[in-house]
Amino acid sequence: MKHESQSAFRREPREPEVSGNLFTRSLTARTLASLRRCSVADIAAQMWPNDRALLQHLARAASNPAMTSVAGWAAELVQKRTADVLEALGPASGAADVLKQCLALDWDGAGLISAPGFTASAGNSGFVQEGQPIPVRQFAVGPAQLQPYKLVSIAPLTREMVESSNAEALISDALVRSTGLALDVVFFGSAAATAAQPAGIRNGIAASAASANTDPFAAVFEDVATLINAVAPVGGKGPYIIVAGPGRAVSFGMRIGSAESTIIPVASSAVGNDLICIAPKAIAAALSADPDAETANAATLVMDTAPGAAGTTGSGEKEMWQTDSVAVKVRWPVTWALRAAGAVAWLTPAWK
Template identity: 30%
Template sequence: MTYTLERVARQASEAKELAVHTSRALRDLRRGTKSGLSGRDRFVRHAVLRALATGRPGVNVEDIWRERYRERAAAGPAMMTVPTWATELVPSDVGAFLADGAQPLALSRLAALGRTVSLDGIGSLKIPYRPPLADVGGWVGEGAPIPVDDLSFGTVTLSPRKAAAVSIFTAELNKRATPDIETLIDGALRTDIANIVDAALVDDQPGSALRPPGLRFNVAAVVSSTATDPMAAMRADLAKLAGEIVAGGGSQPVFLVNPVQAISFGFLPGSTYGVIDTPTVPAGTVIAVDGPAFISGNGAAVVDASKDATIHEETAPAPIVAGGTAASPTRSLWQTDSLACRVILEVAWGLPAGRSAWMEGVKW
């Protein structure tokens, strides 16, 4: 009898533990806190925790994490390496954040076709590549010498550049938008960064101490087709751009276009080349890039929030006070009961010479 009672008690205890485990698993699935969160989710969650903890004395991000994502119960210490615990407190997974979502950055989609490197702790990184060479090798007879390549290499240098943006929300975000706060902050951060990074990626400006070079920098525009039939003009334009890439030593052209031009690719049956649409490419402009030759890098990321700062609300901000002159317009976050979320990323990209081409004024 005693043995039977002990066995029943043990089975009941095991059933209770199983029920608790199942309940927690179902809750985690509903909240999206199960281990294996995407890089986008972890990065956005980090920003959410920073925002919700701002302006609450005595409350830190770990407290907000327990309050929002876990049950209020005893838990182990916050460790950055523990899944579904404090990994959300680390601003990691920058590349995944940029690549995920309904509208991934053009940079991340292009980077997926080439080579991506880490820039953490790097001041300057040289990436070797094989430049176009004359034909080497060939058919040889028995005992005859084999032609030899000199194995010369070129290099692309990547230096981290800082892209930063500040988004301002009213304090009501914390009070009334809590169920949607991740979506709101994700959209704000992604839009801000896209306006900075993708715009620089596709322009014609040189690299500097502030930014990487645009894909059109120092590349002469190819003349677009004058054919009156839009489809004929499109085929001629794409063939000409692809020819430029192949002549420069490339092999797999990918086309960056405005959404206006992207629609036309749906009427081009059988096309196997990649297309990246982004509003940062001017309408009527098409950029071709050798996808495998594109090199990009991600470095450190910082996400902060504040309710006490004073901000100069301009796209080209100045110091709040410089030489006795105050910047205008400014906003006191404390006085207007607002919240500012700041994101800073280190990014870089490069491309061997001859691996990009572009044209403007296309007829399709």
């Protein structure tokens, strides 16, 4: 009887937990839920039944409140959600690689986020004799205001693509990759902030003088030294991120070597022939780990990358219902701001 009792209460081995990217899976689940008119959690449970992180993220069952300060629940989940967003964008976005090193905050529906200003100066502290008053210094740097902005994208996909077993790969490739490229153009730009987008990180920053050395190998080190010296007051011992076009980034990496841990090379086609140096800890960003995804299968799309005002039609129209296609729209809240004006320096080098 004793042997039978032990056998009756023997637990079956648990199925292995499935790893995956929370961002792309959440995006896929929201897309299919919008199309099938069902709950996001039901789609996730059907497609990835063993992905506990995703199911916890999407679940709305009654439970103890999840707090980001509590280990084992929301503390790790918030970190993974934010990290997975940047990981998903990484293959197509140099800006995502930069944001991995920055102060990245979860947007979480906030209307405005105020991040502390970044002040680094030896004059802000000092030695004081025993029993003497400690000087109080008023920092001139104010907080970095993170205004709400959104990246949006619409892509038409056939119903077969959306409902296939490759839905996650196809949806993320069509939407996430294009979003990453659009992010680079604005992030590494020099345009001022508008009602639609935040200012580029080079806004208001003049170019540094490039090296005139005729030895390309020596010119690389001189240009990098110029840029690092420009951001060193806020960057300290690093790390420093060097951003260049893909070809120049490879050339730079081969010349500088991979042993230098304080320099992180990042490639982006959005910077053209320029070379940018960034002190990442002096940049704050806020992004949402929960992009809004909507679908429409009976709409008419104006197939134009620069559509006119709302309500106007264009020549390249596409009927979703007639072509048995699905229009997927993604709205992704994201913004950034410099915590110090000296966080970025750039120049246009002569070497290739």
